[in-house]
Amino acid sequence: MSWNLADAKPIWMQLYEQLALRIATGFYPLGSRMPAVRELAGEAGVNPNTMQRALAQLEADGLAVSNRTAGRLVTEDGDALSRLRQRLADGYIRAYLTSMAALGFSRACAVKRLEEWEEPTCQKT
Amino acid sequence: MSWNLADAKPIWMQLYEQLALRIATGFYPLGSRMPAVRELAGEAGVNPNTMQRALAQLEADGLAVSNRTAGRLVTEDGDALSRLRQRLADGYIRAYLTSMAALGFSRACAVKRLEEWEEPTCQKT
Amino acid sequence: MSWNLADAKPIWMQLYEQLALRIATGFYPLGSRMPAVRELAGEAGVNPNTMQRALAQLEADGLAVSNRTAGRLVTEDGDALSRLRQRLADGYIRAYLTSMAALGFSRACAVKRLEEWEEPTCQKT
């Protein structure tokens, strides 16, 4: 067993995930114009090059296209969006099952606890 | 919407979570003797004071007790263990539901996808 | 008709093509260790970051894999090599046909001239 301290994920990859999430959730709607690189970088407090690295990955995955001079647009490909959402959901599911398995819960048990789980009411901390 | 870049969680808290997980999973069995502070700190590559802070939190939660002479022992209280496992499982469940909700999946849908999910077979890269 | 003066291809892409060609021709054999980033950059007379950009693309295309600390290896995947050679050959074929078409030669004529072409013997300039 090892000590997973820091995330160790490169910043550009974290930015990429955030951007992908924003597309997946419709915060940046399909076909809409994304903010300028320098603006995004300013918001996130990182160097423009780092943000550009994230956006390049976004483009490599077909989630955005850049018009050299007219800014960058979110893809209009609905299938790409579907695949993205599928990918993210899969990741969440695996993370949940893995964490529960580490606690010794079988998959069936993990499902059962999820079904029976009730939003705690006014619970502190 | 904000940019959650690095976790920014204090290191001692991350260490505390790791230690709690080790107890919850039985890596450190109930009533067993835990490694010395300096040893743990050495493993994790952190300052002994930082590890001490994590262990103090562990004691505050009733998950460990320190005998000045006999080192530090994992609690023998089975209920505390149960509560810990419950707390962790709850956290995982909430994280899962929150993430799926952000993607627009209702709770019922989140449960359904979890049930129907199949481990991908022979996936490359 | 426009003036295609400079190639305008980014340097990193030209480097990528050169590296791919070296792999395709066996100059860097399958599974062999590639020179260090800084060494390649020095040879090519470019900034190490630029060479790294090219190598990252090489890796994204599955033509090389990097062992974080132990250097970078050419892929051992023979299929990837085949696909690369196919891609390059296709490019050459298209370039040839396009050029000949610009001169008014039909495809059949382009093939015919290629078949009948004889290496000039001792021709000057």
Add this chain to the structure above:
Amino acid sequence: MSWNLADAKPIWMQLYEQLALRIATGFYPLGSRMPAVRELAGEAGVNPNTMQRALAQLEADGLAVSNRTAGRLVTEDGDALSRLRQRLADGYIRAYLTSMAALGFSRACAVKRLEEWEEPTCQKT
């Protein structure tokens, strides 16, 4: 093996090739009047002197003649045109064979692949 980065071809030579191609393809018909130097230079975005150098080479090759009074005319010599087309075609053929040879394809194989090549249909990106 060396790094052929930028073409490094002098600009005037690139301009010369473009002009020759325009004559070879009939874009500037035999015997027709060519645009003025300044106009051509303006189109290409280069210094008139540079364009002049290209045109001088064109004249040296007998592809154009300049009348002090009547501007510059494309040659009326059909043979010169034939030779030009032959030279260009030869260059394309050699380039193709050389490239294929570098990939390890024999000349016979290069011809065969060209014959069997099919325009990819409905290719995306």
Add this chain to the structure above:
DNA sequence: GTGGTCTAGACCACT
């Protein structure tokens, strides 16, 4: 102002 590229130089983890 936009995206993109390139350089120079630093830092990190790993071995």
Add this chain to the structure above:
DNA sequence: GTGGTCTAGACCACC
């Protein structure tokens, strides 16, 4: 010494 990341700052082409 290795690959990788990050920053800071500059330049270019396009509109």
